[in-house]
Amino acid sequence: MNTTKEKITRVKEAILLADEKSSLKDIIFSDKVAFNGIRMLFSTNAAGAELQVNESTKHVFSGIFSKDRLLAYSDTIHDEMEAGQSIIAYKRRALFDTNLISRLPEYFEKKDFSSKEKVKDVLELVKTVYGGGFDYSFAMLENLREFIKDNNPNPVNKVAAAKYFDNLIRGTHKSTSNKTDTLEQYYEEAELSWLEFRASKYAWSLIDRRDLIYAVMLKTYCICWTSNIITIENALNELVDYCINKFDVLPLKELYFAWKVILGFSVGHFTPVFDEPQLKTPKSKSIKRINALSWDLFIFRFLETLLTEEKGNCFYIPSITTLDKGLLDTISGCPLKAMISFEHINQVETIFEDSHLFHQCLDSSLTVKQKNYLSDLERDIKGNIKLRHFVSLAISDSEKCLNQLL
Secondary structure, X not given: OOHHHHHHHHHHHHHHOOOOOOOHHHHHHOOHHHHOOEEEEEEEOOOOEOOOOOHHHOOOEEOOEOOOEEEEEOHHHHHHHHHOOOOOEEEEEXXXXXXXXXXXXXXXXXXXXXXXXXXXXXXXXHHHOOOOOEEOHHHHHHHHHHHOOOOOOHHHHHHHHHHHHHHHHHOOOOOOOOOOOOXXXXXXXXXXXXXXXHOOHHHHHHHHHHHHHHHHHHHHHHHHHHXXXXXXXXXXXXXXXXXXXXXXXXXHHHHHHHHHHHHHHHHOOOOHHHOOHHHHOOOOOHHHHHHHHHHHHHHXXXXXXXXXXXXXXXXXXXXXXXXXXXHHHHHHHOOEEEEEEEHHHOEEEEEEOOHHHHHHHHHHHOOHHHHHHHOOOOOOOOOOOOOHHHHHHHHHHHXXXXXXXX
């Protein structure tokens, strides 16, 4: 086996196979060599920093980890702890969901809407609890394609409102008595931000990652809605073949989400986020809902990029606003146990609480031919992903498949 693949597998197995009573130290010492060189955030109730969302703020914020406390790990932290004490810095920011940033223009223009009080609570907590730290880049990603449409002012309005709020809390906003439009002085700055975002190769690479989720989810529903008898093994086997043939990768996180869907159709265990009429049988708005759901699922991919944002003993911990019930259901339905950065290969692995059961199901679904192909030493750790063109083709084909069912 490729040594890098083996290292990642050993780290994941040490975490997933550990006894519930095992401490993080016990887990690491079960295979110390494999953990060398990683950075990790580990969710637990036993010890660590209380960085999850406070009970009093859960009506507007959601933490991303499954347990109440967090432990950070790196080689440096380990060595410092062995010598006596380690100082770890946690940066907290509020990650605005798309629904919230969409409401900001109305809020600052003093209009009435149903979630106005929740928006007010979020903005107040950003100032008092998060020290003014907030991030709306996820919402910009979701709105990037909206920005490049003809004559659509909404993306600029949303970012202008976010910039207005940022200047308000920093004390740098300058009131202008001759302006009737509250946000007018921020339109130019917002448009410039969008132009830079549109030109960013990194932003479009994230869109590609999100579209891979959409492609796999579309195919999953094609399988579930067209099969008379659905078994976990057969459905996963078909998806693995699909991913290898279409993209030449085995996208584990995307297959994990697909597995959640398949569980509902095969054994009747529907995770709440997938337990919706539009996702259980083909309806007129099913494709639109799968598209939106894929953005919610992408939040985990996006959060992986944030783990690499800081270095050394500093870690970034986001809390997500919850005006979007679908996003809230997604986070609670995919409980996050650990997030691990393998910095030397620029790889981040997300481990969910039920990842072990998923991997058991996936392994039992693979044929010998598939296993041999995936274990080929010539394959890169991230696979050999094909051009964006092939993702677009796969999405187009699956949308046609589902449209024929509506």
